[in-house]
Amino acid sequence: MKKRRIAILGSTGSIGTQTLDVIRQHRDLFQVELLSANNNVEMLRDQALEFDPAHVVICNESRYKQLSDSLAGTDVKVFAGVDSLCSLVQAEGVDMVVGAMVGFSGLRPTIAALEAGKIIALANKETLVAAGNVVTRIMREHNTVILPVDSEHSAIFQCLLAAQGNKVERLHLTASGGPFRTWSRERISSAKASDALKHPNWSMGAKVTIDSATMMNKGFEVMEARWLFDMEPERINVVVQPESVIHSMVEFEDGAVIAQMGVPDMREPIGFALSFPSRITVGNRKLDFAQLGSISFEAPDTRRFPCLELAYEALRRGGNAPCALNAANEVAVAAFLKDRISFYDIARINEKCLSGLNFVADPSLDDIYQTNTEAARIADDCID
Numbered sequence: 001m002k003k004r005r006i007a008i009l010g011s012t013g014s015i016g017t018q019t020l021d022v023i024r025q026h027r028d029l030f031q032v033e034l035l036s037a038n039n040n041v042e043m044l045r046d047q048a049l050e051f052d053p054a055h056v057v058i059c060n061e062s063r064y065k066q067l068s069d070s071l072a073g074t075d076v077k078v079f080a081g082v083d084s085l086c087s088l089v090q091a092e093g094v095d096m097v098v099g100a101m102v103g104f105s106g107l108r109p110t111i112a113a114l115e116a117g118k119i120i121a122l123a124n125k126e127t128l129v130a131a132g133n134v135v136t137r138i139m140r141e142h143n144t145v146i147l148p149v150d151s152e153h154s155a156i157f158q159c160l161l162a163a164q165g166n167k168v169e170r171l172h173l174t175a176s177g178g179p180f181r182t183w184s185r186e187r188i189s190s191a192k193a194s195d196a197l198k199h200p201n202w203s204m205g206a207k208v209t210i211d212s213a214t215m216m217n218k219g220f221e222v223m224e225a226r227w228l229f230d231m232e233p234e235r236i237n238v239v240v241q242p243e244s245v246i247h248s249m250v251e252f253e254d255g256a257v258i259a260q261m262g263v264p265d266m267r268e269p270i271g272f273a274l275s276f277p278s279r280i281t282v283g284n285r286k287l288d289f290a291q292l293g294s295i296s297f298e299a300p301d302t303r304r305f306p307c308l309e310l311a312y313e314a315l316r317r318g319g320n321a322p323c324a325l326n327a328a329n330e331v332a333v334a335a336f337l338k339d340r341i342s343f344y345d346i347a348r349i350n351e352k353c354l355s356g357l358n359f360v361a362d363p364s365l366d367d368i369y370q371t372n373t374e375a376a377r378i379a380d381d382c383i384d
């Protein structure tokens with residue numbers, strides 16, 4: 001395989017650091033070309049010193065000088081701001097862009113990369129949630145692809161390699177059920193951010209861990225699957241699989257179901273996206289079936305986890321509804337993380353923004369940005 005030149009957007013976050021860990025194990029296969037972070041100057045500097053990228057970008061422009069000073073005397077070029085990031089991802093020297101930013105902020109640089117025909121390894125699901133229609137159209141126009149990094153979508157992508165052109169009947173997205181799977185509604189209602197951050201199986205960033213606790217994450221993943229695999233929402237089923245060893249499944253017309261399995265470790269889907277179609281070692285544990293003993297399944301409880309149903313509703317409405325839901329959820333989760341609102345306030349705020357939405361059936365990118373701003377404002381008003 002020719003050495004792949006990689007840009008990592010959000011290199012200091014959970015997916016970013018795990019991506020670098022995979023690359024660290026295969027320096028012969030990958031060259032880091034660009035690293036970007038929002039605020040974490042110290043970690044970005046350490047990563048730059050270790051991986052020697054051509055460019056680093058600190059999105060928070062007020063931290064430019066600190067980063068630039070700390071990399072003085074190296075040949076790493078330092079930039080600041082999202083505009084710089086959007087132009088640098090388009091550089092000739094970049095083959096693949098790992099989208100590991102958090103939330104809506106990943107949209108602009110991802111679109112810039114697609115417009116330059118770059119292959120995207122996408123972990124930032126909010127990009128597809130908010131603007132799936134626009135993003136996939138730009139992807140097709142520029143004749144490139146989005147490879148999934150999200151474990152469920154990587155699993156489906158891997159199962160679909162067995163489809164051989166046959167029609168897919170349903171996708172089964174598995175969910176761990178999150179930290180409150182066995183909690184009563186009453187107990188959940190007084191849960192704090194610190195309770196929600198104790199995810200039983202996966203090591204992830206704070207935003208996605210809260211989304212996992214509300215099951216909004218699974219709702220967003222239904223949307224992500226809808227766009228990545230061009231699948232009608234009613235053909236996408238969610239099933240809780242608490243051990244998180246089946247990462248998702250594909251069902252065919254004859255009832256055959258193909259599942260992709262492994263230990264829950266994000267380095268596996270990251271490695272597959274980076275090296276596709278080859279497979280590489282990623283330093284993870286392997287499944288021990290006898291030790292695992294059994295695998296269990298249950299239906300998601302939408303009474304205790306109303307966000308999942310809200311996501312289906314937004315997807316059925318279509319247009320800019322998912323974008324509004326995503327914007328509301330970002331604001332609500334940020335407030336919950338600061339203990340400013342209660343757990344079920346997240347769903348309440350999301351529902352309010354969805355019902356107060358100024359609906360646009362076929363939103364342009366401008367409509368998406370506007371919807372994001374408006375829904376975030378409505379959500380903010382619910383909090384103060």
Ligand code: MG
Pocket residue numbers: 150151152221
């Ligand atoms: Mg996932």
